[in-house]
Every structure is written in C-alpha cells, then in structure tokens.
Amino acid sequence: MTTTLSATEITKQLLVVLHECLHGADESGAFLDPGDDGLFSLLAGLSAEEASRPVAGFSVATHAYHLATSFDVFLDWITGKRDIAPDWDESWSRSETDDEEWAALRHRLEQRGAALEAAVAEHVPVDAQSAWGAAGLLAHTAFHLGALRVKFDLLRP
Template structure:
C-alpha cells in the first residue's frame, strides 16, 4: 500500500483525536488540546451526563468508540454484529464509567492506527472504513466541542 496514503490517514486521525501537531493543523483549531482527547480532559463525568439537544457527551464518546470498533473489526476480516442504537442510550456516567469510556475510545483509536500501519494493500471496504472513521470522528469532534461549550457555560443567576 502507498506509504504516503497511510501516513496521510494517520496524520489526519491524529489531528482529530490528539489535536494538531507542532506545525499547525490541516482542519482543526490550531491549538494544543483541541482534538477529542484534549477536549475530553476538561470534561467531568457530571458534565458528560448533561443532556444537550437530546444526547450527552458520554453518548457521543461511546458512539465514536463503537464506530472505531466496527472499522477495526472489519479490518480483522470479521463482520461485527451491529446495534447502532445502543451507544446512543447512554444518559449518565459516574467518574469510573467516564474514565473507562475515554480509555476504551483511546484503545480503539490506537488499534486503528496500528491496523493502518500494518496494511499491505487497500481494498474497497477498508478504504471506506478508514475514510469513514476519519469523517465520522471529525464530525463528533465538532459536536463534542460545541456540547462542551454548553455544559461548561456559566450559569445565569
């Protein structure tokens, strides 16, 4: 597989999850901590459980993890049994569950980077999976960042 294409996938995924590197960004805010993980570091379990427009930050995080898990499962040559609605049912989390959700997302993200690194060829399913994971995660990064502004907004007295 083309090494430049693999590198491009990984650079854009890293920007989405880890934030931009030291030399600016391709599409996110060019500040440290502006990726998914940096944004989530500033969110408590209580804040992750506040409903915003019918869902929670916790649900967005688990849904993003679920999508990455699905792509990773397909990349192993397996077909996952999917139930997309399950990840959206999360309404509240305690600190332990919130920490686990973030760790599970980190694990699926790391696994995806490893899977991309080990690719020797790229079939249609894998190509769509990788590009879909990038687009899907970037969408949720935007949603997470907007929701974070809402749950951290100063309260009106």
C-alpha cells in the same frame, strides 16, 4: 508531469489527519487550528457529571459511548472482519456516566484509537476495503468531534 502517490504515502497522510482528530493539532492542522484539542483531550476536560448532562440533544457521554462502539466496528472492518452487525440503537442508549465509568470509557477510546491507528497503518496500504473503512472512520470521528466541541462550549461558556 503527473505524480502518482503510493498507497503508503496516502496512508501516511490519512494517519496524520486521524491523529489530529484524536489528539489535536500541533503547529498546523488539516481542519483544527494549532493547539486545538482533539477528541481525547476534549473528553478529558469534562467531568462525568458534565458529560452526562444533555446539551443540544444527546449528552457528551452518549456520543462517547457511541464512538466506543463505532471504534470497535471500524477496527473490525479495517482488520478484515466484515461480517459484523452492530447494534447502533444500543450504542446511543446510554446518556449518563459516573466518575469510574467515565474514566474507563475515555481509556477504552484511547486504547481503541491507538489500535485503529496501527490497523490503518498496516491494512490500508494493501486493502481497498480497509482504506474505505479508514475514510469512514475519519469522517465519522471528525463529525462527532465537531458536535462535541459545540457541546463543550455550551457546557463551559
């Protein structure tokens, strides 16, 4: 017997994995070990000075600024605003931050993360282009989480 999943069920599972990427794994994870940090707690574990230090290429701050831009772009796409032309070069241009900017950037990412989770829940079950954008959001964010975990380990041996 073949079972076809509903768009709502697929969206729920996508949201579980997105939540893991942003907030970390609980008892079990799709790709993180239980207890591993997600994006937000990983970033919160670094000072502005550490985040500004280039390690293995770009600094953590550079990745965070890029992610902030990408979260805005994905939010627009998922909610139906698709006539966007982001400046990706600009999103990679900042490499340093101070304590105040670092706290504000982390807060912005958390706010956008919550907005993205809500947008995925609302739009993905009813719009294929939103689902495409949500899949891209998850892949893109998971990629950067992996890169940031490597940088974190190098900054905090």
